[in-house]
Amino acid sequence: MKKLTFTLVLISGLAFGQLFEKNKAFTKQDTLKGSNTKFRDFWDVKKYDLSVEPDFDSKSIKGNNTISLQIIKDITNPVFQIDLQQPMKADKVQASFPMEYQQDGDFIFITAKKGFKKGEQYTIDVQYSGNPRIAKTPPWDGGWIFTHDEKGNPWMSVADEGIGASVWLPTKDIWSDEPDQGIIMKIIAPKGLTGVGNGRLTNTRTEGDKTIYTWEVKNPINAYSIIPSIGKYANFKDTFKGEKGKLDLDYWVLGYNTDKAKKQFQQVKPMLSAFEYWFGPYPFYEDSYKLVETPYLGMEHQSNVGYGNGYQNGYLGRDLSGTGVGLNWDFIIIHESGHEWFANNITAKDQADMWIHESFTNYSEVLFTERYMDKKSAETYAQGIRKLIQNDSPIIGKYGVRNEGSGDMYPKGASMIHTIRQVINDDEKFRQILRGLNKDFYHQTVSTQQIEQYISKKSGIDFSSVFNQYLRTTKVPVLEYAQKGEELKFRYTNTIKNFRLPIRTDSGQTINPTEDWQTVKLNSGTPVSFDKNYYIDYKKVQ
Secondary structure (H helix, E strand, C coil), rough: ECCCCCHHHHHHHHCCCCEECCCCCCCCCHHHHHHCCCCCCCEEEEEEEEEEEEEECCEEEEEEEEEEEEEECCCCCCEEEECCCCCEEEEEEEECEEEEEECCCEEEEEEEEECECCCCEEEEEEEEEEEECCCCCCCCEEEEEEECCCCCCCCEECCCCCCCCCHHCCEEECCCCCCCCCCCEEEEECCCCCCECCCCCEEEEEEEEEEEEEEECCCCCCHHHHEEEEECCEEEEEEEEECCEEEEEEEEEEEHHHHHHHHHHHHHHHHHHHHHHHHCCCHHHHCCCEEEEECCCCCCCCCCCEEEECCCCCCEEEECCCCCCHHCCEHHHHCCCHHCCCCCEEEEHHHHCCCHHHHHHHHHHHCCCCCCHHHHHHHHHHHHHHCCCEEECCCCCCCCCCCCCCHHHHHHHHHHHHHHHHHHHHHHHHHHHHHHHHHHCEEEECCCHHHHHHHHHHHHHHHHHHHHHHHCCCCCEEEEEEEEEEEEEEEEECCCCCCCCCEECCCCCCECCCCCCCCEEECCCCCCCCCCCCCCEEEEEC
């Protein structure tokens, strides 16, 4: 079982999902975790009402989760699957219907002693405790983090995108089912420390030597975004005048970093302005926008964006594109906030389609650069990140087994989107497609097919072969060409059958290569050159 090394992940910048497993032999457990099985397909999560209390010294946690659910089809004596990964254990399980339960490995199976009718609503409450998996290299390797800040204060959090929220919290841990009515999360922290969660802080109360912070999210939320952080936090606030009115900005940082944060986080408003221009209104006005300092590099936790980039521009002070452009802005603020639109607003139903999150968000770096700087700088950045592409395996993973595709979903996926933009050749139409995606799939879970079909339909161009080429193979199209005076001869090689991708020359002339040789007359007899914004290779032949 081969994994990308931590060093390669850092160098390539593919740092915002988990490590990518290759050639894994999948098991029945993987299917139970990744598929909408008979234990999941008859009920829909409506809300999570949870509590979590970490203990720093023992590196343990305890709490409960009350799951409100609705039955979506008539069924007799079903079995519910709740996910809770070992070594965490369910201490007590109760439900608003007669049942019995057992914990088997990473699952709690609840056998109902009655039938259900479509539309009925019930609750399941799980009290849990244990020593959760500890993350070795967060956020890439999922689990809890128990560490100290620079002043020696306890600092705790969790990152669990790849491994799943059930690494610590009993949930229906599948991307296709988000709690429609959001969550309530109570974080029980030692007195003197602050518990920061998703959404808005609705209540704070002290009980003995503990303080309970209650956070509420009103919108649907993916389970891996439900993140408590506990530390010696300081808070400052601001507002942004956006497309839907006043958006509250909420910043939680370690107290000694407040001055640095106030300076670095000035990039938030330009970021929000750029992304609202390209993608439409911020998707979670009701829950606010929040940056929270974390003991790891960063993650896209909904309305609770994790930040750990050291208050510097670039990616840990480096430019992943190698062009210098990426040093003009803070990579984590831009990239992780871009996920509020692609990952948190529009969420893939299956982890195999994680490219929907990462390709568009990687491209959001290009789009931000274009608004923040200029189009030439954006194109320079877009071309620069191609050097990170490995072409080791397809971008789309295996369905139904919680399997992510290649880390190329970041730079190669962004390069594919940039290429599609060149073919559309109308930036306003391209912008309206991006905004349309976020409007028409607002707060929804989607499949690759839905995204592909939407872009083809709205652009009026059949991009099916482009998606098949870049998402499902590791082949980079090669345009072979030969020029004699004003005559240009050309064809595609290293492509799928019937690959269709029009290309423009630098003089603005469009050609439509196929696998067969074609000849066209150029506008001039000067040596031909091609637009570098397409992700293809060029090969001059005799």
